[in-house]
Amino acid sequence: MNTPESYLLPAYRTIGESLIRELAKLMSVPGMVSLAGGYPGTELFDRDGLRAAADNALASAPVACLQYGPTDGLPALREGIAGWMDEAGTRCSVDDILVTSGSQQGFDLLVRTLLRPGDMALVERPTYTGPLRLLKIAEVTTRTVGVDHDGLDVDELEAVLREAAKSQGPRPKLLYVVPTFANPSGATMPLARRLRLLELAVKFGVVVVEDDPYGRLRFHGDPQPHLLGLVDQIPGARDWVVHLGSFSKVIAPGLRTGWLIAAPAIRRACLIAKQLDDLSNPGFTQMTVARYLEAGRLRAHLPVILSAYRERSQAMREAIAAYLSPRVAVNVPEGGMFMWGRIRNGASARDLLKHAIDEKVTFVAGDIYYADQTDPATLRLSFSTPTPDQIRTGIVRIRQALDRLGPA
Numbered sequence: 426m427n428t429p430e431s432y433l434l435p436a437y438r439t440i441g442e443s444l445i446r447e448l449a450k451l452m453s454v455p456g457m458v459s460l461a462g463g464y465p466g467t468e469l470f471d472r473d474g475l476r477a478a479a480d481n482a483l484a485s486a487p488v489a490c491l492q493y494g495p496t497d498g499l500p501a502l503r504e505g506i507a508g509w510m511d512e513a514g515t516r517c518s519v520d521d522i523l524v525t526s527g528s529q530q531g532f533d534l535l536v537r538t539l540l541r542p543g544d545m546a547l548v549e550r551p552t553y554t555g556p557l558r559l560l561k562i563a564e565v566t567t568r569t570v571g572v573d574h575d576g577l578d579v580d581e582l583e584a585v586l587r588e589a590a591k592s593q594g595p596r597p598k599l600l601y602v603v604p605t606f607a608n609p610s611g612a613t614m615p616l617a618r619r620l621r622l623l624e625l626a627v628k629f630g631v632v633v634v635e636d637d638p639y640g641r642l643r644f645h646g647d648p649q650p651h652l653l654g655l656v657d658q659i660p661g662a663r664d665w666v667v668h669l670g671s672f673s674k675v676i677a678p679g680l681r682t683g684w685l686i687a688a689p690a691i692r693r694a695c696l697i698a699k700q701l702d703d704l705s706n707p708g709f710t711q712m713t714v715a716r717y718l719e720a721g722r723l724r725a726h727l728p729v730i731l732s733a734y735r736e737r738s739q740a741m742r743e744a745i746a747a748y749l750s751p752r753v754a755v756n757v758p759e760g761g762m763f764m765w766g767r768i769r770n771g772a773s774a775r776d777l778l779k780h781a782i783d784e785k786v787t788f789v790a791g792d793i794y795y796a797d798q799t800d801p802a803t804l805r806l807s808f809s810t811p812t813p814d815q816i817r818t819g820i821v822r823i824r825q826a827l828d829r830l831g832p833a
């Protein structure tokens with residue numbers, strides 16, 4: 426007998442619950458220290474600034490807040506986004522911007538408009554789980570390209586693209602990459618790699634999706650330009666780069682405000698796909714973010730966030746040096762929210778996590794970030810939500826869990 430469940434598409438029946446959401450449930454256990462979530466620090470939200478912006482939005486533009494609005498976003502917000510990109514050194518026109526419900530929706534729109542089942546996409550190894558799950562659901566064949574301390578390995582990328590060009594099989598149409606403070610590796614690509622990536626995109630005809638939710642969370646070192654900010658240096662590159670931006674990590678994820686910037690044909694297709702999805706982003710939140718930006722509140726508040734993350738990452742670095750270093754190698758980034766580690770003797774981070782939960786600390790086992798060639802000894806440690814004291818406690822507990830796991 427048929428059941429409603431039997432009608433579900435196979436991909437939706439087989440996909441598991443996300444480990445991160447499972448771990449989030451443990452946050453309510455008393456005394457639990459979470460080094461798992463990729464959430465912004467809760468006490469770092471600029472509540473006063475956002476309240477003022479929301480009041481101003483409703484008072485000054487009630488119709489834009491409450492009426493159906495344009496699918497590509499309120500002009501006031503798109504202007505604010507263009508200004509925010511300009512501050513980071515990337516010039517773009519207001520007309521290039523499509524406001525999305527976070528970067529996550531941006532990638533969904535691209536998958537829906539560019540890829541069909543059996544097509545091939547490339548992702549980093551490791552990479553953020555959102556795109557992995559989306560590509561799986563879309564039945565897109567996913568191949569991976571390795572990552573080192575400097576992000577995507579462009580030599581390996583070239584080899585993969587050359588091999589695919591020679592083969593009879595599908596050629597990669599799209600590469601998803603987080604060039605700055607990647608999730609989960611924390612890695613940032615230097616300029617030379619960025620330029621080489623753009624050259625390869627043009628040469629082999631690959632759409633490069635630059636996902637950049639963390640780029641402005643730099644608390645040490647010098648900024649790197651967006652891939653989108655470099656397109657004029659490589660002939661033809663402008664057509665091949667799609668930029669996904671987000672205010673989730675710098676203002677608040679609850680506002681669900683991100684953006685997509687792409688060449689006109691791709692942007693137009695994404696606009697149609699978005700129209701079918703949700704017509705537009707909510708006017709009220711868009712106008713609130715627009716007023717927040719206009720008032721200069723984000724520029725004023727960002728240093729508060731950066732100073733907290735600088736302190737937290739420092740606490741994590743020191744605790745790792747004191748308690749974990751002999752047993753876990755860790756990549757320390759100059760910004761973002763994550764440190765990426767590997768248990769040196771190759772033991773399973775899933776097994777470690779079980780002991781860690783008993784010790785009342787969570788982190789994310791790294792295996793979920795791989796589409797292939799999984800390294801089960803990897804793990805992601807987040808420093809954005811806990812206080813420095815909680816971070817130290819959490820790292821000591823991970824050390825205790827490692828001791829329970831067995832000798833080095």
Ligand SMILES: Cc1ncc(COP(=O)(O)O)c(C=O)c1O
Pocket residue numbers: 463526527528529530553555603607608636638670671672673678682683
């Ligand atoms: C790399 C990356 N992209 C996108 C997102 C989701 O961003 P948004 O809230 O803008 O949808 C996250 C969230 O953790 C992320 O780590």
